Amino acid sequence: MPRSAALVLTPRFPWPLDDGGRIALWQSVAAAAHAHDVTLITFVKPGEERLPVPDPVRSACARIVRLPHRPPSVPLAAWRGLVDRWPYTISRYQDPAFARAVREAVDRAAPAFALVNNLHLAPYQDSLDPVPVVLRQQNAEHLWMERYARSRGWTPVGVYARHQARRLRGAERELCERAALVLAIQEVEADALRALAPRARVRTLPVGVDLSRFLEPSPSDPPVVLIPASFAWKPNVDGAVRFLEEGWPRVCASEPGARLRFAGKSPPASLRRAAERAGAEVAGDVPSMEEVLSRATVVVVPLWVGAGARVRMVEAMAARVPVVATSLAAEGLVLEPDLHFACADSGDRLGDAVVRLLRSAAERLRLAAQGRALAESRWSLDRLIRRQEALIAEALGGGSVVSLGRTAPAAGVPRT
8 A cells, every 4th residue: 555645843853862852752753654654844953954864764754854943042032922922932933944844845745644743833733734733742831831830939930931821821722723633642631631622632642662772670789879861951950959959868878878870961060060069970961871771770750840751760660670759750651659660759758768769679679570561561662653543543534544645755664
């Protein structure tokens, strides 16, 4: 059967798989490429549009269009977030060149559907018409902004965030209801989007991970407590510093031989300084997160502000590493405390939970086994690729989206 065309739009290049957001973006590309000739249209940092395309992306896509992202300055974007059509987080991604590239791809490929990643790119539905749009939501953006506003209180930043949360509610309602299908990353956020946009067709598609990537556990001696995260996202930094200040001293007092390691992209100077004071290690960008996870004794996810999926937490469970996390970090993953992970909601209690696991090899093995079993049943990338195909076919009214739209010229076999 001939393969139809599909468009995938991403707010940043979906490779390398160096943070949870990129892992979720790559899932969209890989799933669409399983049965379609994909045109990927993506923002990249200025200059990166001239770099060679990594082999996994090249083999998955029939065509790749990379456009430099030059958002307005923060003050200008903040002002536009007050007076323009779209709130701050969306307006930063509106670019006439990107709109032209989308329109040209529609005219060239006649795609069966467009898979638009994140609310930031949803206004490009204007350029996609009449192509059916599947909106992939990594976060319920209004929910995330409301939580962020509360965390900042009545400071100027908090007041601005409250205003943006109100604007985001209207924008998210409009853009979700215009899409043929909205794919939320967790059921809690799917329910929030259904309540916000009752005319939208909302389904849940969890994040998927390639289970074959992970190595057999070989924990270090002395034990390593690992916090894996993208530290380009401030709530991860805030949580890491809070654990350093409140939780890690309790671990050191009880288990002085344990070491604390931070691994992930873009650790700021503030985190490096706090870690140095506490005698912890900041590994930063690591060549292989799989190798880092395999050497960890316990993973900690200290998160008190956020929304969406905690991909590094899913990866830790897939890697058979026991996890200690806040209830917010586990939100939407349908985990049972004390069965799949150890739950604690303050810094000192996170530290106490880490101590308990460091002292009990049997408990670590039990949580690790339960976590891996859940990953196999719920977050297998192969399984979720099939689910994405089925949900899109259902939304577009056919048994298979391969039969929808005109067939685009063949451009090689994508990687599956």
